[in-house]
Amino acid sequence: MSKLHLIALDVETTLNAPKEVGSSHPMHPLNKAVYVGILDSIAVLCPTFSSVDDRTSEVKFSIDCDFLVGCNMSFDLCYMYRKNSCFKEVLQKKRLWDIQLAEYLISGQTEKWPSLDRMSLKYGFPVKDGIITKMFEAGIGADKIPDYLIKPYLLQDLKNTLGIAEHQIKMVVDMGMMDLVISQMEALHCVTEMMYNGMNVDYVYFAKYAGEVATEFADVQFKLAKDVNGVPDRYYSIEDLASATQWSKLLFGGNSKVVEKEAAGFYKNGKPKFKNVTKNVDYPSFSTIAPLDEWKSEKTGKVSVDEEVLKHISMFDSIPQVRDLVKQLLLYREVTKQLTTYIQGLGKHVIRNEEQDYIYSRINQVTTATGRLSSTTPNIQNISNNPIKKIFTSRYEDGTLVEFDFKQLEVAVLAHLTKCKQLIADISGGADIHNELYKEMYGKYPDAVTRKWFKSLTFGLIYGAGAKTLSVQAGCTLEVAKKFVVTFYARYPEVKGWNTSMENVANLKGVHITTPEGLTSITRQWKHISETKRIYTFNEYKSKYEGTRDYTFSPTELKNYPVQGLATGDIVPLMLGIVFRELVSTSGVKLINTIHDSILLDCSREAIESGVVEKVKRLLNSTHKYYQSTFGIPLALKLSAGVSSGKNWFEMEEV
DNA sequence: TCAACAAGCGCC
DNA sequence: GGGCGCTTGTTGA
Numbered sequence: 001m002s003k004l005h006l007i008a009l010d011v012e013t014t015l016n017a018p019k020e021v022g023s024s025h026p027m028h029p030l031n032k033a034v035y036v037g038i039l040d041s042i043a044v045l046c047p048t049f050s051s052v053d054d055r056t057s058e059v060k061f062s063i064d065c066d067f068l069v070g071c072n073m074s075f076d077l078c079y080m081y082r083k084n085s086c087f088k089e090v091l092q093k094k095r096l097w098d099i100q101l102a103e104y105l106i107s108g109q110t111e112k113w114p115s116l117d118r119m120s121l122k123y124g125f126p127v128k129d130g131i132i133t134k135m136f137e138a139g140i141g142a143d144k145i146p147d148y149l150i151k152p153y154l155l156q157d158l159k160n161t162l163g164i165a166e167h168q169i170k171m172v173v174d175m176g177m178m179d180l181v182i183s184q185m186e187a188l189h190c191v192t193e194m195m196y197n198g199m200n201v202d203y204v205y206f207a208k209y210a211g212e213v214a215t216e217f218a219d220v221q222f223k224l225a226k227d228v229n230g231v232p233d234r235y236y237s238i239e240d241l242a243s244a245t246q247w248s249k250l251l252f253g254g255n256s257k258v259v260e261k262e263a264a265g266f267y268k269n270g271k272p273k274f275k276n277v278t279k280n281v282d283y284p285s286f287s288t289i290a291p292l293d294e295w296k297s298e299k300t301g302k303v304s305v306d307e308e309v310l311k312h313i314s315m316f317d318s319i320p321q322v323r324d325l326v327k328q329l330l331l332y333r334e335v336t337k338q339l340t341t342y343i344q345g346l347g348k349h350v351i352r353n354e355e356q357d358y359i360y361s362r363i364n365q366v367t368t369a370t371g372r373l374s375s376t377t378p379n380i381q382n383i384s385n386n387p388i389k390k391i392f393t394s395r396y397e398d399g400t401l402v403e404f405d406f407k408q409l410e411v412a413v414l415a416h417l418t419k420c421k422q423l424i425a426d427i428s429g430g431a432d433i434h435n436e437l438y439k440e441m442y443g444k445y446p447d448a449v450t451r452k453w454f455k456s457l458t459f460g461l462i463y464g465a466g467a468k469t470l471s472v473q474a475g476c477t478l479e480v481a482k483k484f485v486v487t488f489y490a491r492y493p494e495v496k497g498w499n500t501s502m503e504n505v506a507n508l509k510g511v512h513i514t515t516p517e518g519l520t521s522i523t524r525q526w527k528h529i530s531e532t533k534r535i536y537t538f539n540e541y542k543s544k545y546e547g548t549r550d551y552t553f554s555p556t557e558l559k560n561y562p563v564q565g566l567a568t569g570d571i572v573p574l575m576l577g578i579v580f581r582e583l584v585s586t587s588g589v590k591l592i593n594t595i596h597d598s599i600l601l602d603c604s605r606e607a608i609e610s611g612v613v614e615k616v617k618r619l620l621n622s623t624h625k626y627y628q629s630t631f632g633i634p635l636a637l638k639l640s641a642g643v644s645s646g647k648n649w650f651e652m653e654e655v
Numbered sequence: 656t657c658a659a660c661a662a663g664c665g666c667c
Numbered sequence: 668g669g670g671c672g673c674t675t676g677t678t679g680a
Binding site: 244245297299300302304305306307333334337338341342372379380381382383384385409410564568595596597598 | 661662
C-alpha cells in the first residue's frame with residue numbers, strides 16, 4: 001500500500017461562552033478560532049498556523065488528500081465553517097478520519113470519548129504539555145496564550161493525531177472494519193452539519209410558555225404544601241417536597257435521627273447546661289399499603305416512591321387522604337420536571353442573535369455501548385412530547401420542519417438478524433405485528449386503546465423482559481403475559497433460536513481478560529463481531545440468583561445490543577451520510593437533528609415545492625440498496641420511512 | 656464545600 | 668426488558 005496522504009487539522013479557540021453552554025462552544029458568537037494548525041503527512045511544507053484573515057489554510061485545504069484527520073472533529077469543523085463559508089464548502093467534500101471516532105469503534109464502544117492523551121499513550125507518542133492544558137482548564141483561551149507557548153503545543157497535537165491515524169487505518173483494514181468506519185465518518189459530516197445549523201427557537205412563544213408553566217408550578221406546589229401540612233403529626237414530616245427519601249419515610253415509615261437538647265446539669269454561673277442528644281425516632285407508615293419487595297432498592301434498601309409506586313398507592317390505598325396526597329405529588333413531580341428540565345434546562349441553552357434564536361445541542365457519536373448517537377447540552381432526544389416542543393420552529397419565513405422516521409426500525413432489524421420468515425413477511429407485507437399477535441391470542445384485531453398497551457408487550461419482549469416484568473410494565477395479568485410470550489415465539493420461532501444462540505456463543509467464547517499488569521478478570525468478556533463488523537463488548541455481571549454460576553452474561557444485553565446497534569448505530573448513520581451528501585448543496589434545506597430512528601429537516605417553502613421531501617423519502621426507502629453496496633450484504637427486507645411536517649415540532653402531521 | 660452516587664423521569 | 672442525559676437530593680470526604 002502506498003503511503004496515505006493525510007492532512008491533520010486542529011483549531012485552538014477562545015473560551016468566551018458562558019459556563020451554562022460550555023466555554024468552548026463552537027457556535028457561540030463570543031467564540032472564535034484563534035489558531036488553525038494544519039499538518040500534511042507527505043508535503044515537505046512546514047506546518048501552517050494561520051490567523052483568522054490568513055488565506056493560507058484555504059490553500060492547504062484545496063490540496064487533495066486521502067483523509068482529513070482530527071480528534072473530535074465536529075468541534076474543529078464547526079469553527080472552520082464559521083470562519084469562512086469557503087472552508088465549509090471545501091471541507092465538507094473531504095473524507096474524514098476522526099481518531100476519536102475510529103478509536104471508539106476499534107475498542108468495541110468501550111472507549112467513550114477517547115482523549116488525545118490516552119491515545120497518544122496507547123500508540124506510543126509523547127503526551128502533550130500540561131501547562132497549556134492547565135491554562136485551558138483555568139478558562140484562559142488561546143487568544144490569551146502567547147504564540148511561543150501554543151505553537152509547539154499545537155504542532156505536537158497535529159503530529160500525534162497524524163501518527164495515531166496512521167496506526168488506526170492499518171488496524172481498521174486488518175480488522176475488516178473499513179466500510180463501517182467510512183460510513184461512520186460520513187455520518188460525522190452529517191451530525192457536524194446538524195450541530196452547525198442548530199435548531200431555531202421561537203423565543204416569544206418560549207417566554208410565554210415558560211410563564212404558564214411557572215404559574216402552574218407555583219399553584220401545584222402551594223396545593224401540595226397545604227396537603228402535606230394536613231398530615232397528622234405522628235407521621236414523618238416532609239420538609240422538602242422534592243425529596244424522595246422523605247416521601248418514602250412518610251408513606252412507608254422509617255426512622256430518623258432527631259437531635260434534641262437535653263438538660264445536663266448547671267454551669268458554675270448557675271445557668272442550665274444542655275447537651276445535644278441524637279435520638280432515633282420511628283415513624284409509622286402513612287400508606288396502608290405494604291411495600292412490595294420489588295419496590296425496595298437493592299443498594300440502599302430504601303422503598304422507592306417512583307411513579308409506578310405512587311400510582312399504585314393513588315389507586316389502591318384505603319385512606320382517601322393518602323390517595324389524594326399522592327395524586328397531588330404525582331402532579332407536582334410532572335410539573336417540576338417540565339419546569340426544571342425543559343423550561344429552565346432548555347432556556348439556558350438558547351443562543352440569542354440579533355435576528356434569530358437557536359439551540360445548538362451536541363450530537364455525540366462516541367458515547368454509547370451500541371453505537372447509537374446521544375445528545376447533550378441540551379439533550380434534544382428526550383424533549384417531552386407536549387407543547388414545549390412548540391418552541392422549535394422553522395428558521396425560514398413560511399418554512400416547515402420535516403421529520404422522517406424509519407417505520408418499525410428495530411423490529412425490522414430483528415427480522416433481518418434472525419431471518420425470521422414470518423416476521424419478514426409481516427413487516428414487508430405492511431402488517432402491524434402488534435395487531436397480528438393480538439389476533440393470534442384473541443381471534444380479533446385490537447381497538448386503538450387496546451393496541452397501545454399491547455404494543456408495550458412486544459417492545460418489552462424484544463428488550464428481553466420475562467413474563468413477570470411484562471405483566472407489570474403492561475399492566476396485565478401474569479397469565480396474559482405468559483400467553484403473549486408463547487404466542488410471540490410460536491409465530492416468530494427464529495427469534496427464540498437467535499436469542500438462544502447468542503447466549504450459547506457468549507458462554508462458549510467468553511474469556512477472562514488479562515490486564516497489562518498481569519491481572520486476570522473474575523468476569524469473562526465476549527467481543528461479538530456483527531456482519532457490519534461492528535464489535536459489541538459483553539461483560540459478565542454478578543448473578544442476582546443463587547445457584548448455577550456466580551457470574552453470567554446479561555441475556556437482555558445479548559438480545560438488545562445487536563438490534564439497537566445495527567438499527568440506530570449502523571443503518572441510521574449510514575443514511576445520515578447519504579442524506580447529507582444529497583442535501584448539503586441544496587438551498588433552503590437544513591439538516592438540523594436526528595433522534596435515533598428519525599431525521600429532522602428545516603425546509604423553506606421553495607425547497608418543499610421543489611420536491612425535497614420526496615427526494616429524501618426516496619433515499620430512505622432505498623436503504624436496503626445502500627446497505628448492500630456499503631457492507632456487501634443484502635438486507636432481508638426493505639426499510640421504509642414515514643414523513644411528518646409542521647410549523648413547529650409539536651404540531652407535526654403525517655404527509 | 657465539592658464530587659460522586661442514587662433516585663426519578665423524559666425520549667427512542 | 669435495552670439504550671441514553673439532566674436535575675435534584677443525599678452522602679461522605
